Amino acid sequence: AQKITQTQPGMFVQEKEAVTLDCTYDTSDPSYGLFWYKQPSSGEMIFLIYQGSYDQQNATEGRYSLNFQKARKSANLVISASQLGDSAMYFCAMREYRGGSEKLVFGKGTKLTVNP
């Protein structure tokens, strides 16, 4: 069984500073995918960034980058130059295949607050 762990229930950061949100995972599958989603108070789950287990380089998407350390089974999200609009819940998720279909298994999330 796969497992996703986010150990930070809440994080605070000053506007314009960088912040790292932690995510560790556990799986015995050699092929897997890791995702980060942002969920503002409006409720929508917004896809941020993706890392495949065979990707040679860390994923980057604008101000988001993923610090992927395969041997340590960690996939931390780094947000550079934080903005007030970054305040939201952030979920790390891992792909699981079952019954010919796929589902995402989510961590418990980290609530990020960006202070002015």
Next chain:
Amino acid sequence: DTEVTQTPKHLVMGMTNKKSLKCEQHMGHRAMYWYKQKAKKPPELMFVYSYEKLSINESVPSRFSPECPNSSLLNLHLHALQPEDSALYLCASKTSAVPRNREKLFFGSGTQLSVL
């Protein structure tokens, strides 16, 4: 275009009512999902449809009845719900990619359901 549209955005219903949630995507995605999210918790998978056929049912009570009339539309029919079913219901669809581990889920903004 990565839009998944859910209607209604908010729904209040009594325990004897019958209502339906609707999810629509026009991205050609062939897998669609229903997730349930309680407040301050991560989303939990309910159902997966792959090529318009139900492929995963996470032991969801029969008062929730999914339907996939065509590849663009996913419904969730609700009947005789309980107050504990109050939650945010999220729909998602999945891209197709090669290799398979590069496929991604995109979510709608959800339906906030309150059962009185």
